[in-house]
Amino acid sequence: MADNPPYIAQRPKRADGARNYDAILAAARKAFEAEGSDASLEDIAARAGVAIGTLYRHFPTRAVLVEAATRDGLADLVARAESVAGDDDPLEALAAWMSRAVRHFSTFRGLVGILTQSMYDEGTPSHAACAAMHDSGARLLRAAQDAGRVRADITPDELFDLLSGAAWVRENALPGGRDRSERFLQLVLEGIVAHE
Amino acid sequence: MADNPPYIAQRPKRADGARNYDAILAAARKAFEAEGSDASLEDIAARAGVAIGTLYRHFPTRAVLVEAATRDGLADLVARAESVAGDDDPLEALAAWMSRAVRHFSTFRGLVGILTQSMYDEGTPSHAACAAMHDSGARLLRAAQDAGRVRADITPDELFDLLSGAAWVRENALPGGRDRSERFLQLVLEGIVAHE
DNA sequence: AGTTAACCTGAGGCGACCTCAGGTAGTCAA
DNA sequence: TTGACTACCTGAGGTCGCCTCAGGTTAACT
Numbered sequence: 001m002a003d004n005p006p007y008i009a010q011r012p013k014r015a016d017g018a019r020n021y022d023a024i025l026a027a028a029r030k031a032f033e034a035e036g037s038d039a040s041l042e043d044i045a046a047r048a049g050v051a052i053g054t055l056y057r058h059f060p061t062r063a064v065l066v067e068a069a070t071r072d073g074l075a076d077l078v079a080r081a082e083s084v085a086g087d088d089d090p091l092e093a094l095a096a097w098m099s100r101a102v103r104h105f106s107t108f109r110g111l112v113g114i115l116t117q118s119m120y121d122e123g124t125p126s127h128a129a130c131a132a133m134h135d136s137g138a139r140l141l142r143a144a145q146d147a148g149r150v151r152a153d154i155t156p157d158e159l160f161d162l163l164s165g166a167a168w169v170r171e172n173a174l175p176g177g178r179d180r181s182e183r184f185l186q187l188v189l190e191g192i193v194a195h196e
Numbered sequence: 197m198a199d200n201p202p203y204i205a206q207r208p209k210r211a212d213g214a215r216n217y218d219a220i221l222a223a224a225r226k227a228f229e230a231e232g233s234d235a236s237l238e239d240i241a242a243r244a245g246v247a248i249g250t251l252y253r254h255f256p257t258r259a260v261l262v263e264a265a266t267r268d269g270l271a272d273l274v275a276r277a278e279s280v281a282g283d284d285d286p287l288e289a290l291a292a293w294m295s296r297a298v299r300h301f302s303t304f305r306g307l308v309g310i311l312t313q314s315m316y317d318e319g320t321p322s323h324a325a326c327a328a329m330h331d332s333g334a335r336l337l338r339a340a341q342d343a344g345r346v347r348a349d350i351t352p353d354e355l356f357d358l359l360s361g362a363a364w365v366r367e368n369a370l371p372g373g374r375d376r377s378e379r380f381l382q383l384v385l386e387g388i389v390a391h392e
Numbered sequence: 393a394g395t396t397a398a399c400c401t402g403a404g405g406c407g408a409c410c411t412c413a414g415g416t417a418g419t420c421a422a
Numbered sequence: 423t424t425g426a427c428t429a430c431c432t433g434a435g436g437t438c439g440c441c442t443c444a445g446g447t448t449a450a451c452t
Contacts, residue, residue, distance in 0.1 A: 014449055017399060040439060051401045056441065113368060120370050154383075161380050164368075165361025172309060172360075174316050184357050187350075191387025210418055213430060236408065247432045252410065 006125045009059050009068040021058050023048040028059075028069050037066055037110030066114055067125035073104045074129040081136035091149035094140045095189055098163055101137065102181050105167030112167040119160065134160065151194050162188045202321045205255050205264040217254050219244040224255075225265050233262055233306030262310055263321035269300045270325040277332035287345035290336045291385055294359055297333070298377050301363030308363040315356065330356065347390050358384045 011021050027048040031039035041062065045055040059065035080100060087093040105112045118126035119134060138156035145152050166188065170181035207217050223244040227235035237258065241251040255261035276296060280289040301308045314322035315330060334352035341348050362384065366377035 012398080014398060016449070020400085041441090042439060052440090053402070053442080054400055057399070060441095062440095116368055120373070158376070158379060158383065161365045161376055162361075162383065165358075165365055165380065168364045169357045169361055172312055174313075177316070180353070180357055183354060184361065187354065187358065187387045188384065189387070191383045191385070195391070208429080210429060212418065216431085237410090238408065248409090249411080249433070250431055253430070256410095258409095 006123050006127065007060060007064055008125055008128075009064050012058070017058075020048070020050050020054055024050060024055055024058060024065075025068055028065055032066070032069060032108040032111075036108055037062075037114060041065075061125070063114070064125045066111070067129070070104075070107065070111065070126070071129060073107060074126075074133055077101055077104055078132050078136045081133075081140055085140065085143065089149070090140070090144040090147045091193065094144045094150065095185075097137070097140055098159075098166075098185060098189075099182065101133075101163055102166045102170060102185060105164065106171035106181070109171050112164050112171060116160075116164050137163075148194055150192055154192055162192075202319050202323065203256060203260055204321055204324075205260050208254070213254075216244065216246050216250055220246060220251055220254060220261075221264055224261055228262070228265060228304040228307075232304055233258070233310060237261075257321070259310070259321045262307070263325070266300075266303065266307065266322070267325060269303065270322075270329055273297055273300055274328050274332045277329075277336055281336065281339065285345070286336070286340040286343045287389065290340045290346065291381075293333070293336055294355075294362075294381060294385075295378065297329075297359055298362045298366060298381060301360065302367035302377070305367050308360050308367060312356075312360050333359075344390055346388055350388055358388075 009021075012018050024044065027044045028039075031044045031047070041055055042052050044065075045052045048055070055065075059068065077097075077100060081097050084093040084097055105115060115126060115130055118124040118130040121127060124130075134156060137159060141150065141154065141156055141159050144150040145154070163185075166181045166184045169184050170179055173179060173181075205217075208214050220240065223240045224235075227240045227243065237251060238248050240261075241248045244251070251261075255264065273293075273296060277293050280293055283289040301311060311322060311326055314320040314326040317323060320326075330352060333355060337346065337350065337352055337355050340346040341350070359381075362377045362380045365380050366375055369375060369377075
């Protein structure tokens with residue numbers, strides 16, 4: 001028990017270190033978006049103008065790099081949940097947030113998988129952020145349920161399953177095809193709303 | 197246009213060839229189930245008691261091997277669709293078939309992804325089988341819609357999105373955790389049924 | 393200017409992918 | 423049964439991505 005917490009990347013204080021950290025992160029985001037979460041780390045290092053060892057110094061693991069690259073987005077998602085929490089219609093609030101979440105979950109190919117793993121596996125760099133996001137979503141769900149707008153028998157985990165499914169569909173869309181995740185979410189929501 | 201069709205593996209006629217083909221397929225199925233669709237091909241060859249070159253002779257591509265390993269399952273799915281097509285309740289028939297499909301789609305990690313790609317990308321070894329399965333599902337959907345049991349505005353593609361989402365959830369379940377795809381499917385179906 | 397430790401570099405070992413030149417052995421016809 | 427044909431098999435080796443580590447560099451602070 002009490003495994004020491006997973007390593008989380010932090011921006012170095014020395015000027016050269018910080019510069020490289022930023023460059024790697026920028027290159028990583030671009031590469032992930034273009035090629036998915038399994039993009040070549042050596043490519044990322046090269047594009048950042050840095051030796052491979054430097055990349056590993058700052059981000060000892062691919063998971064650590066992914067966490068750093070998606071940190072802001074997840075935090076934003078949590079913030080947004082709090083901002084819509086006071087809306088008139090809690091169902092609208094939930095739906096809007098879910099749509100946002102799906103979009104973030106499918107920022108690049110492979111992200112949903114990493115996030116769903118992280119959701120349940122402590123010891124993963126993204127776990128803390130995921131847990132926070134889980135709570136955000138759970139609160140919105142609860143509010144919609146308390147208002148009688150969503151079936152009472154839906155659990156947060158089920159909500160995230162549906163959400164992940166939508167994100168997966170989105171991230172696996174053919175390059176040309178349009179986004180079908182909105183429709184997915186719409187259908188899912190209709191299976192979830194309370195029919196008086 | 198008229199790209200030549202994708203290569204499909206076929207069992208050789210010579211005795212040694214057929215033996216090795218079978219051994220590789222058996223080893224591949226086991227490996228895929230244990231480690232997902234990206235299991236090491238060299239391991240598979242070794243476990244089949246065959247040199248790596250032999251594996252590539254029969255299955256020039258990972259996709260070809262996956263196709264061969266899942267061929268029977270897909271065919272079975274199509275057959276089953278035809279067998280339930282005459283059932284009393286077309287919604288029941290559809291639901292039962294979807295549940296089966298989800299189970300087959302998540303035979304091993306990575307399969308759903310391959311199948312959804314194959315669904316829309318001709319030039320993929322599994323495309324023909326996927327297209328056949330697509331039609332099977334579409335027919336069941338159509339029957340349920342004609343009977344007024346399912347909303348008329350659902351398209352086959354949407355059906356398969358939902359189905360893939362469920363399969364993805366299932367194949368990404370934590371080793372310990374129980375299967376949540378049944379519940380997923382149940383919720384999805386409730387968003388799809390016609391409300392009188 | 394000197395010291396220190398944070399930082400950077402890139403060669404190199406490992407495993408997986410895939411190819412190909414050369415060897416082996418089923419099969420069939422005579 | 424024998425010979426010839428050719429489908430089939432083998433495994434060394436080139437490529438690439440992962441990751442480590444011994445040794446060199448330099449920012450930052452005194």
